[in-house]
Amino acid sequence: MIINHPILGPRDSAEFTYMGDAALLDRPDWQAKDALLQFIDYGYLRDNPAGPHTELWYHEQGDRSFLVITRDTTTHEISSVKLASDVARGRGRSK
Amino acid sequence: MSQINRLGGGQIDRTKTLNFKFDGKSFQGHDGDTLASALLANNVRLMGRSFKYHRPRGVLTSGSEEPNAIIELRDGARQEPNTRATTAELFEGLTAKSQNKIGSLRFDFMAINDRFSNFLTAGFYYKTFMWPAAFWERVYEPIIRKAAGLGSISFENDPDEYDRGFLYCDLLIIGAGPSGLAAALTAGRAGAQVILADEDYTMGGRLNSERFSFVDQSGADWAVKTVAELASLPNVRVMARTTVLGAFDHGIYGALERVSDHIAVPEAGKPRQILWKIYSKRSLLCAGATERPIAFENNDRPGIMLAGAMRSYANRWAVTAAHNVAIFTNNDDGHKTATDLHAAGVSIAAVVDIRQNAPPSQDYEVIAGGQVVNSTGRLGLTSIDISLPDGSRRTLPCGALGMSGGWNPNIHITSHHRGHPVWNEEIAAFGPPDNGPVGLSVAGAALGNFTTAGALASGSSKANTILKNLGIKENKLALPLAEDAPANMTPFWYVEGCSRAWLDQQNDVTVKDVKLSHQENFVSVEHLKRYTTLGMATDQGKTSNMGGLAIMAELTGKTIPEVGTTIFRPPYTPTAIGAFAGRDRGTDFRPTRQSPSHKWATEQGAVFVEVGMWLRAQWFPKAGETHWRESVDREVVATRKSVGICDVTTLGKIDVQGADFCYIPQQNLL
């Protein structure tokens, strides 16, 4: 596969490490009342869609950035690539 | 002169004679020959035994689609089983052995299987070796494997090196026949980054096999001229002996370059093969077409081959399989073989054309409306039986028979992303799917343009569409004047009433097996394929699948497109595992890590242990110590008494800096 890195352009996916569902970006609040249930969900439950899936890829053999990628699991078509740091900041984090 | 089947002309260098051995017997061929063409030149038609029935077999084709002439190439550690004689380039000192036999090729003890063919039909193993269940692994399977064995391996380490690499291009052109060359010329002159890959060692595809591709020049000469121009362009990479094996995601293709397979031993430091990963913006499949055989009783004897292959042997390699040749065809293309062989001085026994309106000839007999219904000759064809339009029979002596049942586009790679081929009524064959790999277009004979003029025009125009797509200025090419005769054809798959008529010669699947499969309700193509093993051999059924589908269509009262077809997987042709491993084997499997004290430790005679990728000194034996405990005990005592040093570079170190650095360990180490 080719991942069109937002900064570096097209790169072979072999340079990346797959890090799973992008839902991992949103770590639950450990002080919430139902923190235990939330963490069980966060730690163990994953969607496994046949179709578009938003996931984390780590450019380990490249610039070491984390990317949030939307990839169709049935065709490998990649419809969106963003820096995970931009995504997190867009959600009000790491300012 | 021992090469009694050698003709005049051809693309072989008669000034270079090469010695080679087949089954221990010495022969001679010329530079430019394949093993198959050189064996035919020496009147060797028998080249192997079939997989199941151990039937005597010769070459069916002249290319990588070959199901029959499968041999063990080279000896010693370099011995490679299941190699096609049709693609093995001849070199001085080549050795090859026929395989799948017990005894000699002429007297194979396993040929007894052929006598028991009534029991060895489709599903035989499934039905017979059911009970007792525990017998399968220990008794049945080893026996079956030995009996149905393919070639043998040397059990020695492969002494050759394999390399890999990465290439980029705007346009990857797969196949360098007329359409591929026209496309490459169009895109190359326009300045696009082009890679042109062809599995053959001589580029040009069918241009090398035909005498009348162009009106005013030879096709082979035009190919040479064109390849020379392409090679001179800095933006074009011409890769001969390079098979594009498969299409992967996002325009990535795998291609195997056979760097050293045409010489006895690779040059020092040079790999045997290179597996290239090609990153393409667009790709164009110009893989041509494969001729179809016709199924009739005993159609698998040595000497019976595809008519187009016969023409290739005559025109490119100056070889005929015999000096008295018959043709069995359902289309005009078969007649070309008779014309060319006749011109080369080969006697034509007859052209048997299933069509009443077959084109006549003044040079040889044409039997219009006839059919070849049987053949004779234990180790090679001696005669064929023909049924005439009036219902009478006639026996015709001949040493070789060319079959032409029309042509199938080579669209394998278009199926690599699970696209299903689409039936094209005009050529009575499956064409490329609409949902092939993204960025891949198809041109030339692979798209059903079977004339040279059609192939050239299609290659050039597809290349221009791609250029436009990439934002590169188009380039109208002045194409040479080429033959444009329509390929008249009447679909014809098998002779009525035939039974032991081979469809898949490599896996020994006959018309009878397909009928049995239908009878036992394995009617879906996927079931048919797995129950009979039709098309499941190393050739992936390149010459066999269509016949099976046509018969199943008739049995089920459906049309061929309704029956459908199975699809293809990478690799396009069988590929050595070593090529996939590349450099990553032995101690080079992964990088080694050495600590700063490694050199010193080596000098002290350290014994190292692998810790992940690291080499760590385990102990330092001294003279006279015979057991590791002696060394370790001495080191422990010494450390207790004085001091010891341990190099713990193998442990990692993480540097944490910044304003809130203290929270990082808190959060992660709790």
Next chain:
Amino acid sequence: MHRLKAITALGGTEPRVDQHGPITLSEKSGFALASVAARVGGTKATTMAIKRLTGAPVPGPGQTNGTKITAFWTGPDQWMLEAPYNSHEKLFEQATAEVKGKASVTEQSDGWCRFDLQGEGLSAVMERLCAINMHNFEAGHATRTSIEHLGCFVICRTKTHISILGPRSSAGSLHHGLLIAIRSAY
């Protein structure tokens, strides 16, 4: 009293040089390295500091720039500084002082080994090593990619001169891989 003798990444007392066909492969020693990573909100200050250190504009993604001290981009808001060890033994301290707490600086000298490929026709060697598109890898370009399973920085000095920085502990494996690629190509 020990008499210490410096050795190179490949374990020699002198850097190793291999010549094959048109290509020269030379081991380099005697270079100082320091990585600079801007802290949150410190991007501007960091780029200014690097500009002062290198005397040149800060290299953007995939690029290198500089005179005596050169910098190459290693990731978002992150650069590596490289300079001759003899004149810049204290590159780390110099950079730390310059960034004034707006960036994290890490000493990287001797963590990396460096091999330089020089000669006409480097593309044929590089295409056997890594997935860099050599059609547009030109002087001033620098990128990180995988070579022989090792994360390496590849820096194009000129069309006939490429530097490869790899993890020093695997210098032997990297050098072996480079040599094989050169012999395969030429």
